[in-house]
Amino acid sequence: MNELGSIISETPYLVGIVGDRSSLGAFWEQFGSALGPGAFSRVTLVAAALPDGQDNADKPLLDLPVFPNFRDMLYMHPEINLVVETSGVPKQIKELRELLPPHVILVERAAASFFLHLLSTEEMWKACQVDLTATQSMLKTVIDQLQEDILFLDTDGLVLGANNSVIQRTGLERRELVGRRLDEIFEHMELRPPRGCGECENPFESTLRTGEPSEALGTSVDPFGRMHYYRLYTYPIHENGRLARVVAIRRDITSRTEIENRLQQSEKLASIGELSTYIAHEIRNPLFAISGFANSLLRTENLDHGAHEKLDIILAESRRLDEILKSILNFTRPMEQREGQCDLNEVARDTLEFMSIAARSQHVDTALDCSESLPRAQADPELIKQCLINLIKNALEAMPQGGAMRIATTMRGEFVALEVADTGPGIPVDIRDRVFSPFFSTKGKGAGLGLAMIRKIMDDLGGDVHLASREGEGTRVSLLLPPVLAVAQSESNE
Structure with missing residues (x-):
């Protein structure tokens, strides 16, 4: 730092004020409102002087020693190195200029007002800067949170x-x-x-x-x-x-979308339930008549080959339609809450053994990965086996040219999980949110109730079903089931 900078930054200012009663009071108010940190923090008001002849029985608004003139003030306080004249009276200013010692700086009223105005502006700017910084900090904190x-x-x-x-x-x-x-x-x-x-x-x-x-x-x-x-x-x-x-x-909005999809599915199920009785009565009765007459015609003698083939097609399509109607009725019918405990490892082993022949015929490699010490699930084993068979069939249909399928059991959070993963083509993104909807199918056959039924079963059991798929890499469907708790087991044994 240069010499001038050192002088400016270190010199204290011991101030004596000279003026009349009204100007001293006004100066004190302005000085008190403007004074703050910075260069003016080294300014100290030492004493004040009233001109000769003014009544000084009552002190002005300054809490300072008051003298009848500036000579007495300087005599009693020789440390004063700056005098501020607040009245602006020419005679008094002239006298101060002539009689003040050389080491005492004189600041006249106009100059004092100018510097106090600058100080007030600076302090206001600093206050605004502090407020702006605080506002910016608060806004950034809120946005980052x-x-x-x-x-x-x-x-x-x-x-x-x-x-x-x-x-x-x-x-x-x-x-x-x-x-x-x-x-x-x-x-x-x-x-x-x-x-x-x-x-x-x-x-x-x-x-x-x-x-x-x-x-x-x-x-x-x-x-x-x-x-x-x-x-x-x-x-x-x-x-x-x-x-x-x-x-x-x-x-x-994934969670919200999931809730909306389930709500839409519930609305569809409600509509299907209202139609199920009508479907059963109005369609199955004529369907039964069609099947009966077709069987009767098949037993007719002298039936040519072409007619026989057509009747076989009628019977096959009638049976397929009957299966679809049964699926619809079973899907809309309230599920019986059959209590039970399910060993997912055992269900996985039995089901894979049962479906292994179909897998080998399609050149699909199978693998079973069972987690040890897996708790039992709160579910009917037959219902879980029904869901697993459906998932395995879907996986095999997705890999007609062969591939690999893996069945695994594990704990996922608070649920016992049963997973089926395949190496098929995966599910396109644009239809992934509809695969659990009733009557939606990409196979061109069946009623499209397989995954919808699985979700319904999981919901009724207090579990959930998750689907993960990447196009070109495969699909994984996880059944999440509540485990059997020790407290529930203890209560059942009492």
Whole structure:
């Protein structure tokens, strides 16, 4: 630091004030409101002086020693090195200029007011800066605490900033995010960029075009093959009447979508239940008549070969239709809550042995991975076997040219899990959310109630069913069942 800087930063100012009663009071109020940290923290008011002839019986508004003139003030306080004149009276200013010692600085009223005004402005600026810093800190803390991904974009779609959620999901530093395009961020998150509904445009592009908020649905498949849904919302930020920036917020709605899908399925089941009685009466009765007359015609003598084949087709299709009707009726009928305990390892071994012939005929390699010390599940073994057979059939149908299938049992959180995994083509993303819907099938045959029935059974048992699939890699379906608790076993033995 140079010599001048040292003098400015270290010199204390011991101030004596000279003026009349009104100007001293006004100066004291202005000085007290403006004084704060910084250079003025080294300013100390030592004493005050009233001009000769003024009544000083009552002290002015300053809590300082008061003298009848500046000479007495300087005599009693020789340490004073700066005098402030507050009245602006020319005669008094002239006298001060002539009689003040050389080491005492004189600051006249106009100069004092000017510097106090600067000080007030500086303190106000510092207060505003403190408030702004606190507001920015609070806003950043709130944004970083949100679980949603928040991105701040310019009108070219380049990232200006992001919250901690984006940083954690992408694995990029904050400085690495700045300047990247929104599509690049989605690639790091392994997300499909949202394209809106149907032919709707990208929400960011829509906000740029209209200047209004927009939103769209997007999807992703995690490394475990599980489907995720999210909503991307874009909000415009206007400055001086023009669009300056865009805020993009991505919210994971997978759980909400799952609940909505199950609600829709429940509504479908309710409608199916209302129709089941009508179907049973109005369709099965004429179907029984068709089958009976076809059987009777088959026993007719002199029946040519062509007619015989047609009757066989009628009977086969009648039986297939009857099976579909039975599936519908069984699906809509309330399930009997048969209590029981199920050894999933035993069910897996027995079912795989039963289905191994069909697997070998399709050149499908099978593997069984049973977890040791697995607790029993609260379920009827026959129901679980029915679900497992259905899953194995689905896996074999997905691999007509051969492949590999693995059945495993394990603990997953608080549930006992039974999993069937195949190396088939996987389930396309666009239909994955419909595979558990009643009457949805990609096989072109059957009633499409297999997976829907499995979910219904799991729900009734207090469990769940999870599906994970990656196109070109295969599919894994997990049945999650509640375990038999020790307390329940103890109560049953009492």
